Amino acid sequence: MNPRWQKLLLEYLEALAVALVLAFVIRTFVVQAFKIPSGSMLDTLLIGDHLLVNKFLYGTHIPFTDKVVLPLEEPQRSDVIVFEFPEDTTKDFIKRIIGVPGDVVEMKDKVLTRNGETLVEPYIKHTDSGLQQRRDNFGPITVPAGKYFVMGDNRDESYDSRFWGFVDKDKIRGKAWMIYWSWDGPSDIRLGRIGRMVR
Template identity: 75%
Template sequence: MNPRWQKTLLEYIEALAVALVLALVIRTFVVQAFKIPSGSMLETLQIGDHLLVNKFLYGVKMPFTGTTLFDVEEPKHGDIIVFEFPEDPDKDFIKRIIGAPGDVIEIKDKEVYRNGEKLTEPYIRHTDPRITPRRDNFGPVTVPENKYFCMGDNRDESYDSRFWGFVDRDKIKGKAWVIYWSWNGIPNVRFDRIGMLVK
């Protein structure tokens, strides 16, 4: 092989290897892409929204072990988080944190109370006027240490902590950060949502 071509080929291979390592490091420690597959977070998040999830914010974890090297900040009320679904760790779920460790959560006729105070939640929607047990009347429950109570914004159509319990702190993958792409099938690209911060 021509030495000049050999040198060029080696440079390309080196550049590709560096790019792959950087991509792996970024995905492991910094951000990860996530697609919204269901309507449980409507209207905040639409089906077909593609998000970047900030994995660095809640602490850097060692791959394969889940051991946290250091924390940047703790998850807090109102954060929209991606986490391992407690009933199937191979699936990722996205919900909003309603209760942090030590909080007492109660739901009365669709209204959510935290530590006895009714929450103001402008982001939620209800699609069913009926009141049903557990979904619309729940608790009170105290959130255990290192766990979080999470709910979808589309309250009547969300499978969340009311049904399967709490989210473990070490199962949280990150905080939803920004919408980088949004579409509802070809050719329905929602350009107005691209670049929106998730909150």
């Protein structure tokens, strides 16, 4: 091979290797893309929203372990988080934190209270006027240390802590940060949602 072409090829391979390492580091420690596959967070998040998830805010996960280092802050009430689904750790779920460790959470006829106070939740959606015992009435439940109680904003159509329990802190992947793309198919790109912060 021509030495000039050989040098050029090596430079390209070197640049590719650096890019792959950077991509791995960014995805592992800084930010990760996440797509909304279901309607459990309507109307806050729509099916087809693509999010960036801040992975370092709650601390950096050491790869292939549950160990977390250098947390900037603790997960807060009302944070929208991505986490390993407790019933199938190969799947990631996205929900809103309702209760942090020590909180007492209760729901009566769809009305949610935390530590005895009724929550004002402008983000929630109800699609079913009927009542179901487990879905619309539960508690009081005290959130244990190191765990979080989470619920979807689309309360009547969310499979969440009401059904499968708490999220372990070390299973939280990160905080939903920003919508970078949104569509309901190629003919329906939702430009108005692109760049919107997740709240």
